[in-house]
Amino acid sequence: MADRRRINGPPGGTRPPVYASLQESTTGAAQRAQRQRQPAELRKIFLQTGMIPTASGSSYLEFEPSASLAAARANPKSLIPPSSALKVACTVHGPKPLPRSAAFSPNLVLTTHVKYAPFAARKRRGHIRDASERDLGVHLETALRGAIIAERWPKSGLEITLTIIEAEDDRWWGDAPDSHDASWGLMNVLAGCITAASAAIADAHIDCLDLVSGGVAALVSDESNSASSIPRLMLDVDPAEHRSILSACVVAYMPARDEITEIWLKGDSSRAALEKGDDRSSHEALIDGAVDAARGANTVLSEAVRESITRSIAQA
């Protein structure tokens, strides 16, 4: 049944274009993007608040494009982008009174909506939120609920909407999906969403315990035969730059209280090459790595919030 509230395409359906170079990829014409950063080096983050004046709080977050993407943009050769960088717009509406029909709530009622733009990913997305988008919304809500002081706004609602204008890839585009595969790009998107939402909440002057920021760490193995190789711990991974990701972890972290409000760990984290004398288990190392990444994001976040506050003081 076609969606009658939207303009639908041809009734017979359309097919995404198939590139000829993909079929003869044995020639190795396309090179996999390589990570140019150190294992513990994070991507730069652009974060700005107050770009949407009709909302009580808003923010826009963008990750620095990877070296290969920057090169492809500067000197375009192929129509297939080597990787992509996250771009998220976030708005906060509220606190506003709950509708009359809603049940009494002594706390602030938080609702989060995460929606991919149809053109956000390599594969065209639908207009209706799918399960993964709803899942992201739930994860985001848990991450933020721990930070907001909800009892200060009884009977009120806070609506947080994130629009993902460009998402991260789940794997390098030339790779076929394999057994290690999961939606790794989703983890980066969640980390970005947490940081962006936190900035927008601060921009809306909602009381929080601390600024909560998101970080990602992953165990990756870049050698071709993944069975023998030992995976390494890396922070802020771009899935397009690695051959296989074994396990990844996102945390939402509040540095001032040293508290984690949300943790999401996927994959097999049983084997990892840690430095000698490091007796942490590898999933502990993974979580610590994600916390380090979140600490890095927090420096950008606090700077953006400072800008937001100075602007609102200047306006008052």
Added chain:
Amino acid sequence: MASTAASAPAVPSLNLPPSQFARLQPHAYLLAHLSPPSASTQPSVRANGRAASQFRVTSANAGSLTHTNGSAVVRIGDTAAVCGVRAELLHTADIASWSVSNASDEEADSATQKGASQNADDDRNQVQDLHLLVPNLSLSTGCAPGLTPGAPPSTLAQSLSHEILSLLHTTNLVKADDLRIWYQPPNLESEEFRNAAEGMEVDSEQNGGPEPEIKAFWVLYIDIMIISWAGNAFDAAWSSVLAALRDTKLPKAWWDADNETILCSDDIADARKLSLRGLPISSSFCSFEADAAAGWRAVVIPSPEELKSQGQKEGSQQRWILADPDGYEEGLCEERALIVVDNEDGKTVILKMDKLGGWGMDSDDLRQLVDVSAERWQEMKQILDQC
């Protein structure tokens, strides 16, 4: 209590800051700005500091999104629209009525050689019949407080999407020929081919001749996200569509007879840009009336003769036509106008004129608005050329 009252004789201050006055009495606030007291030398400006026919600062930026064939971000003041164009393939085998309609098209094709205008009509039919342009506008991005995200598209979003679609069709902006993927069947009669194709299974029906045939069409999915909405969503959305289409590059595509599918080349040198017909620029206006309650009274619309005899003083009230209304002004105005113009060799061409919600604007006003829109065309052309 008493002592404090005595020490501070509390005279309630009636001085409201302008921002609060604007919220409490929006109509009076805007009216006071537009009609300053005659004694003062203050010019009549809108509450946002613009003159009546002044548009907001506009900026455009194209080609910043990775996973699109063409994309653009347009900001008109505080309203921001992001548009992404994705091209997908529609095989003629997937078109239910293709073999039937194709036969009738053949006749039309020979006729279209005669004139360009008929060619344009033919293009429109094919683009429209096969749904090759699919614009969708989304307002549920949290862009304004009233709109619930996650809900199905509001009536406004639906009507905006539809208006964009109909404007794309009536202006014939995209050439159907840019979207067609042709295939020239090999000439099986020729000697060389016979030698080359020896042992290959050959469809005897193809012997007819090397008449080129359409194997597929590009379908352009044009998705517009209104990221921030502060009035005049249509102008922002339409200019973002225009900028994105100007940025759109379609890969070179061909029919691969062996695989019986369409293959594309990812080489950027092979890709070509869309060649658009003209540059239709839209401008929105609204009419602000001095008497807020006028819309509620029963009105007998006077005939034009009566109006002339009465003069403007009695028959109609004072009103201002505001270009590019922001969200605040849109809420106060009933009557709107939308004019889409293009410029062909220095001559202004009206492509669409929409006026609704009242009877205040007359033909003289509309003539003036067309002139304002023509100026706006020049301004927008510069902005779009630079992006």
